[in-house]
Amino acid sequence: MRAAVIACLLLFARPALADDAAKRLAAIKTMFDAQTKSFIADDDNAFKATLTPDALVAFGGDYPRTDFSQWNAVRAQKIVVAASKMGWAGTWGWLVAELRITYTWYAEPAGAGNPHPTPETHTYHYAALVVADGAGVKSKALRMTQTRSDSYLSSSDEVQTLLPIASPPPNIALLAKPAAIAAQLAKDPATSVLGTSEGDRGFGATDAKHLVAGWSKLVIEVVDTPDAHDKPVEVTVGDGAVAWAKLRMKLPGKPKWYAIDGFAILRKVGDRSEIVALVYGT
Numbered sequence: 001m002r003a004a005v006i007a008c009l010l011l012f013a014r015p016a017l018a019d020d021a022a023k024r025l026a027a028i029k030t031m032f033d034a035q036t037k038s039f040i041a042d043d044d045n046a047f048k049a050t051l052t053p054d055a056l057v058a059f060g061g062d063y064p065r066t067d068f069s070q071w072n073a074v075r076a077q078k079i080v081v082a083a084s085k086m087g088w089a090g091t092w093g094w095l096v097a098e099l100r101i102t103y104t105w106y107a108e109p110a111g112a113g114n115p116h117p118t119p120e121t122h123t124y125h126y127a128a129l130v131v132a133d134g135a136g137v138k139s140k141a142l143r144m145t146q147t148r149s150d151s152y153l154s155s156s157d158e159v160q161t162l163l164p165i166a167s168p169p170p171n172i173a174l175l176a177k178p179a180a181i182a183a184q185l186a187k188d189p190a191t192s193v194l195g196t197s198e199g200d201r202g203f204g205a206t207d208a209k210h211l212v213a214g215w216s217k218l219v220i221e222v223v224d225t226p227d228a229h230d231k232p233v234e235v236t237v238g239d240g241a242v243a244w245a246k247l248r249m250k251l252p253g254k255p256k257w258y259a260i261d262g263f264a265i266l267r268k269v270g271d272r273s274e275i276v277a278l279v280y281g282t
Contacts, residue, residue, distance in 0.1 A: 021088040027136040028086045028095050032128075035139075036079045036099075052131060056141045056235060056242075061261065061282060063229045064141060064244050077119060078102040085203045087190030087276060092240045093137065094265045094277045096192035097126040098201055123147045125194040125201075127279040129235075129242050129265050141235055141242040143263040145281035147198045150251060153258035153282055159248055160257055164221040165232070171243035171273060172232040175262035176220040182212045186267060186274035193278045196260055200280070208278075219250040220260075239268040247280075 031050050038046035051057070056064035084097035101124050105117040128142040167173075174180055185191055185208055193208040194201050195215075202211030222232065222245045232245040243264045248257040265277035 023135070024088045024093055024132065024137060025086055028088075028093055028130055031130065031137050031139065032084075032095055032097070036081070039076050039079060039101075050139055051142070052133070052138045052140050055139055056233065057139075058143045058145075058244065058263070058281075060145050063227075063246075064143070064233050064242075064263075065229070076101045076103045078121075082123070083201065083203050085190040085192045087188050089240060089267055089276070091238045092129060092131045092140070094190070095126070095128050095130065096190075096194060096203070096277045096279065098194065098203075099124045099126060123198045125279050125281065127194070127263055127265065127277050129237065129240060129277075131237055140237055141265075143244070143279055143281065145279075147196060147200075148282045149197050150258075153196065153249075153260065155256040155258050159259045162223040162225060162248060162257070165224050168222045168232060168245065169234060169243075171234060171241055171264065171266055172222055172245050174266075174273070174275070175243060175245050175264060175278075176222050176247055178212060178215040178218055178220070181275060181278065182209060182216075184273065184275050185209055185212065186269075186276045188276055191276050193275075194280070196280045196282050217252040221248050221257075222246070223248050241266045241268070241273065 035047055035050050054066060056066060057068035058064040059068060080100040082098045082100050084095065086095040087093055100121055102119050102121040104119045124144055124146050126144045128139045130137040131140045185205065187205050189204055191205040191208050192203045193211050200211060202208035225246055230246045235242040243266065245262055247260050247262050249260050250257055261281050263279045264275055266273040267276050
């Protein structure tokens with residue numbers, strides 16, 4: 001009798017959970033649309049309305065912070081979502097997107113620079129962990145950065161002298177371990193990975209796994225920097241988590257270290273963590 005009652009409850013619960021997930025995914029899209037519109041309108045208040053009060057935001061090479069500052073992309077004239085994936089995990093979700101952002105630099109006086117700038121279009125990579133907010137959602141942590149080819153990565157003298165962090169926490173350490181990342185990618189169809197360049201994109205679990213497999217010969221370290229703000233960041237939301245850290249990377253056959261950072265969204269499954277979203281930036 002008890003087993004029959006439990007089975008009956010599960011039958012009723014599953015449609016309700018699926019319905020809630022569908023509504024949350026629609027809410028994620030609504031939130032994201034509001035964010036891109038706020039960038040075009042250069043409207044700080046409209047953007048902040050899509051965030052939780054304690055949200056951490058990282059634009060460009062900046063660290064995740066509550067007192068974030070925006071940069072040229074918020075003056076966008078046009079934003080095209082080239083590709084995106086989003087998922088929902090019960091009480092939180094995620095969104096990964098590749099954006100084409102068109103904007104024009106400010107005109108400068110004659111003789112001081114470019115008095116007649118023309119529109120430019122650049123590719124940006126975006127990732128956010130979102131949480132329920134009433135019937136909708138808001139971003140709890142967000143990372144967005146312009147892609148750059150390997151030839152534009154920073155290999156300054158300072159990067160060469162940085163010291164690796166000896167024993168970072170497991171989720172932070174994972175950012176520097178391509179083989180472990182490949183083994184811990186979630187099989188969720190929304191699992192996605194983006195690298196530092198425009199061509200580094202894996203939307204969906206299959207493409208994400210293929211992309212990460214190509215990183216097997218990279219050497220990556222979690223590093224300490226002179227900036228006190230650049231310490232690794234972890235945020236936990238239920239069985240979800242965000243991990244961010246400054247890193248340095250060696251490309252195959254290249255002797256120099258290049259400065260990058262990593263932003264991962266993970267889901268706890270039993271005694272291990274699975275990656276549902278991962279973005280590297282410069």
